[in-house]
Amino acid sequence: MHTLRDFVVVAALAVSTAAAAAPSHLTDMQYIEAARCQALIASPALGKGDTSTIDALVKSEGRSRIDYVSNKADETRREAARLASQASPERRATLMAERDGACAAFSGEHATTVTTASGSTRSN
Numbered sequence: 001m002h003t004l005r006d007f008v009v010v011a012a013l014a015v016s017t018a019a020a021a022a023p024s025h026l027t028d029m030q031y032i033e034a035a036r037c038q039a040l041i042a043s044p045a046l047g048k049g050d051t052s053t054i055d056a057l058v059k060s061e062g063r064s065r066i067d068y069v070s071n072k073a074d075e076t077r078r079e080a081a082r083l084a085s086q087a088s089p090e091r092r093a094t095l096m097a098e099r100d101g102a103c104a105a106f107s108g109e110h111a112t113t114v115t116t117a118s119g120s121t122r123s124n
Contacts, residue, residue: 032072043081046092
């Protein structure tokens with residue numbers, strides 16, 4: 001059983017991860033994480049949010065992925081949607097903390113500044 005302490009720890013980790021995410025181009029792992037976030041943001045069980053930003057990100061980033069990575073992202077997206085729809089209240093709170101924390105970097109919920117490899121900066 002998850003306790004409030006576990007929830008607070010997960011939420012703190014999610015927020016700290018969000019600040020470090022969202023580079024100019026996603027690695028394969030970040031792309032798979034974005035697919036998971038896409039499902040969490042779109043989930044009616046968690047309170048469906050606006051997915052337009054993350055949908056565009058996943059679409060543009062997905063164009064150059066090899067089949068294995070695209071398939072893994074699809075699998076991860078389906079699993080996240082299933083988890084959200086079947087979650088207990090405690091697990092739902094954990095998934096919502098992930099969606100509102102770590103996923104914010106992909107969904108445009110919080111503006112972040114990213115330094116690209118060329119040294120220029122851009123805001124997300």
